Amino acid sequence: MKLKLLFLLPFLFFIQTYAQDYLFGKITTEENVEMPEVTVINIRTDERVSTNTDGHFMISGRQGDELRFVKSGYERINKKITQENIGSPLNVVLIRQMALIAEVEIKKGITGDLKIDSKNLNRPKKVEKLAKDIDVYIAQKSDPRILAAKAGEFVQPKGQGFSVGKVKDKWDDVDFMSYLHESLGDQYFMDLKIEKSLIQHFISYVLRVGFERRRILKYGYCSDADLMRFQRAVLARISSYRAPQTQR
Numbered sequence: 001m002k003l004k005l006l007f008l009l010p011f012l013f014f015i016q017t018y019a020q021d022y023l024f025g026k027i028t029t030e031e032n033v034e035m036p037e038v039t040v041i042n043i044r045t046d047e048r049v050s051t052n053t054d055g056h057f058m059i060s061g062r063q064g065d066e067l068r069f070v071k072s073g074y075e076r077i078n079k080k081i082t083q084e085n086i087g088s089p090l091n092v093v094l095i096r097q098m099a100l101i102a103e104v105e106i107k108k109g110i111t112g113d114l115k116i117d118s119k120n121l122n123r124p125k126k127v128e129k130l131a132k133d134i135d136v137y138i139a140q141k142s143d144p145r146i147l148a149a150k151a152g153e154f155v156q157p158k159g160q161g162f163s164v165g166k167v168k169d170k171w172d173d174v175d176f177m178s179y180l181h182e183s184l185g186d187q188y189f190m191d192l193k194i195e196k197s198l199i200q201h202f203i204s205y206v207l208r209v210g211f212e213r214r215r216i217l218k219y220g221y222c223s224d225a226d227l228m229r230f231q232r233a234v235l236a237r238i239s240s241y242r243a244p245q246t247q248r
Contacts, residue, residue: 021062022235023081024228025090027055027069035094039070043078052185056224058231062086073097089228170220176213177203179222180230192238206230206237 027035034055041048042059043066051057061067065081067090074094081090171179180203189199207213211233216222 021060021086022058022231023061023065023067023085023090024058024088024231025056025092026224027051027057027071027092027094030093030095035071037071038094041068041070042066043068049191050187052183052188054183056183056227058188069094089224169217171217173204173207173213173217175220176216176222177207180227183222183227184231192234193242194238202241205241206233209237209240 025040027038027040029035034053036051036053036055038051038055038057039048040051040057040059042061045060045065047059047061049057049059059067061081063081063083063086067079067081069077069079069092071094073096075097077092077094079090079092177200181199186196186199189202190196194202211230213226216226
């Protein structure tokens, strides 16, 4: 018996050490705008995924792994995975790369002749064009998504009066299923071996087996925490969904 235990202990330690977890997270800009199509790479496994339209991603990994976030026009970021990142969302902010402006060197000195000096010291056409482009960029309005109220946030109503009677839910299950499908994207479910034609059926199955969503339907708003909770439910239910119909 002791020999069996001595044999099993290293085996259990090996499983615990090399067990894979799923890492979740969200990527935004410095202005807190969600970033789609950001490439997320696990350096150890070379697994690559892309963020969905809301900037969310899911990738397999474990403590000690290093994730790299790549997006054209933004500085590349590497994140070391700690025990705190396992099971909790990883929020990443990408910073836009600075555009370097070539230095303009004035080679001609001042002669004292106003007509000649004004001609020699005028800025080159390229510099003039660059200055105009910068002026146009500064004059542009900010992206309305930055200042717009997000779903579920209270906005002071215009006008007077109050609604009377029972307030209906803003969403039903169909609305919520559509939001989950759009937020996570087809590839998320296809990576779990769910056929594209069965994605809605699978989402309905996960919701049907006890996923709490009354608050989500009432306010018509799914928070990041709710989305992560759904992803954990997906991982918990995927095996039973694949089982024969009689076992569901």
